[in-house]
Amino acid sequence: MINVTKTFFPPLEDYQKQTQRVWDNQWLTNNGELYKELSLKLKSYLGVNHIIPMTNGTLPIQIALNAYANQGEVITTPFSYVATTASIVWEKCTPVFVDIDPDHLTIDETKIEAAITDKTTCILATHVYGNPCHLEAIEAIAKKHDLKVIYDAAHCFGVTYKGTSIFNYGDVSTCSFHATKLFHTGEGGALFCQDETTRQEMWYRHNFGHDGPEKYHGLGMNAKMSELQAAMGLSVLPYMAHILAERKRVCSFYDQHLDWTKLSKFKLRADTTWNYAYYPVIFPSEVDLLSAKDKLEAHQIFPRRYFYPSLEDLPYINSKTCPIAQTYAKRILCLPLYVDLKKTELNLIIKQLNS
Ligand SMILES: *Cc1c(COP(=O)(O)O)cnc(C)c1O
Numbered sequence: 001m002i003n004v005t006k007t008f009f010p011p012l013e014d015y016q017k018q019t020q021r022v023w024d025n026q027w028l029t030n031n032g033e034l035y036k037e038l039s040l041k042l043k044s045y046l047g048v049n050h051i052i053p054m055t056n057g058t059l060p061i062q063i064a065l066n067a068y069a070n071q072g073e074v075i076t077t078p079f080s081y082v083a084t085t086a087s088i089v090w091e092k093c094t095p096v097f098v099d100i101d102p103d104h105l106t107i108d109e110t111k112i113e114a115a116i117t118d119k120t121t122c123i124l125a126t127h128v129y130g131n132p133c134h135l136e137a138i139e140a141i142a143k144k145h146d147l148k149v150i151y152d153a154a155h156c157f158g159v160t161y162k163g164t165s166i167f168n169y170g171d172v173s174t175c176s177f178h179a180t181k182l183f184h185t186g187e188g189g190a191l192f193c194q195d196e197t198t199r200q201e202m203w204y205r206h207n208f209g210h211d212g213p214e215k216y217h218g219l220g221m222n223a224k225m226s227e228l229q230a231a232m233g234l235s236v237l238p239y240m241a242h243i244l245a246e247r248k249r250v251c252s253f254y255d256q257h258l259d260w261t262k263l264s265k266f267k268l269r270a271d272t273t274w275n276y277a278y279y280p281v282i283f284p285s286e287v288d289l290l291s292a293k294d295k296l297e298a299h300q301i302f303p304r305r306y307f308y309p310s311l312e313d314l315p316y317i318n319s320k321t322c323p324i325a326q327t328y329a330k331r332i333l334c335l336p337l338y339v340d341l342k343k344t345e346l347n348l349i350i351k352q353l354n355s
Contacts, residue, residue: 001300004336006339006340007184008184008338018230018232019228021034021231022227022231029227034227034234035230037230038233038237042190045237046158046165047164049194050193051167052192052203052206055223055229057188057190058083060191060202061150061174063202063221064191065088065122066205068122068171069093072094073117076107077325078311079307079311080307085317088124098111099322100328106131107123107125108324109137112138121148124152125149125152127156130275131266131269133151133269148171152174153167153174154174154176155182156275158182158275159272159275160272161271161272172192172193173191174190181277182244182247186228186229188229204217205220205221246340254279257354258281258350259354265280279335282328285331289305289330295353296352299348301352303333304333310322312325335349
C-alpha cells in the first residue's frame with residue numbers, strides 16, 4: 001500500500017538515547033531539559049527570532065487568535081486544512097473568507113481590503129503547501145487598517161523567503177510537527193513571533209497564565225510540549241537534510257515524468273526556498289481527478305484530496321462561496337511523497353496518471 005505520506009521514523013536507538021535522558025532526569029514535562037534543548041536547536045536550525053514549541057500545531061493558532069482576535073471578524077483563506085477555520089470558530093470569532101489567487105493558491109491579497117469591516121481584528125492566512133502568501137501586500141494592509149497578522153505556516157518547516165525563515169513574518173506564525181508533516185514530534189507544533197514582549201504574552205497563555213506558582217498573569221490554557229515529544233524531535237532533527245533530499249528526489253521525478261499536457265502545478269512565490277512539503281497536481285476537471293484517483297486506488301495507491309472541500313462549505317459555516325477556491329479544491333490531488341518512496345512505486349503512479 002502506498003499512502004500520500006509515511007511518517008519518518010528515526011532509528012529506534014536514537015529515540016532510546018533521548019528517552020534515556022528523560023528517565024535519568026525523572027522529568028516528563030514543564031520546561032524540561034529536552035524541551036529547552038529542542039527549542040534552542042530549532043531556533044538555530046530555522047533561524048527564527050522566537051519559538052515556543054507546543055503540544056500540537058492547532059493550539060498556537062488558537063492562542064494567537066485568543067490574544068489578538070477579540071471575538072471579531074478574522075479574514076482568512078478557504079483553501080487550507082480545516083484547523084485554520086475551526087480555530088477561528090472555536091475562539092468565538094467569525095471567519096470572513098477571501099478567495100484565493102489561482103496561481104499561488106494562497107489568499108488573494110488584492111481582495112482583502114474589500115472584506116475589512118469595523119469588526120475585523122486579524123488576518124489569518126495559510127502559506128499553503130509551504131508556498132508563501134504575498135507577505136509585503138498583507139503587511140501593508142494590516143498596517144493601514146491596524147490589524148494583526150497570524151500565518152498558519154503548518155506546512156513551512158525550513159521554508160525561507162528572501163533569505164530568511166518564513167516564520168519571521170507576521171505578528172505570529174505557527175507550525176505543525178504532526179507525524180504527517182515534514183519535521184515531527186509525533187504530535188506537536190510551535191508558535192513563532194518577532195519580539196520578546198509577544199513571546200512572554202504567548203508563553204503565559206500556553207501555560208495556564210502562570211507567572212510563578214501562585215501568581216497569574218492572565219487567562220491561559222495548556223499547550224505545553226512534553227519531554228517525550230521533545231525526545232522525538234531531537235531524534236528527527238539530525239535527519240532533516242536526508243528528509244529534504246529524499247523529498248526533492250521524489251518531486252523531481254514527478255516533475256520529469258508526469259505528462260504535463262493536461263496536468264498543472266501551483267506557482268511557487270518568487271524568492272522562496274521551498275521544502276517539498278506536498279506534491280499537488282491540478283487536473284482539468286473533477287471528473288478527471290476522480291477517474292485518476294480510482295485508477296490509483298485500484299493499485300493500492302492512496303493520494304489525498306488536500307484540501308477538499310473548500311472551507312466555506314464546512315457544516316458550521318454560513319458564508320458566500322469562493323469560486324476560485326471551489327474550482328481548485330475540486331481539482332487538486334496530492335500525490336504520495338515521502339522518504340524511501342521507491343522508483344518502481346513512482347513509475348507505477350506515473351503510469352496510471354499518464355494513461
Ligand atoms: C496540519 C495542519 C494544522 C494542524 O496541525 P496539528 O499539529 O495537526 O494540530 C493546521 N493548519 C494546517 C494548514 C495544517 O496542514
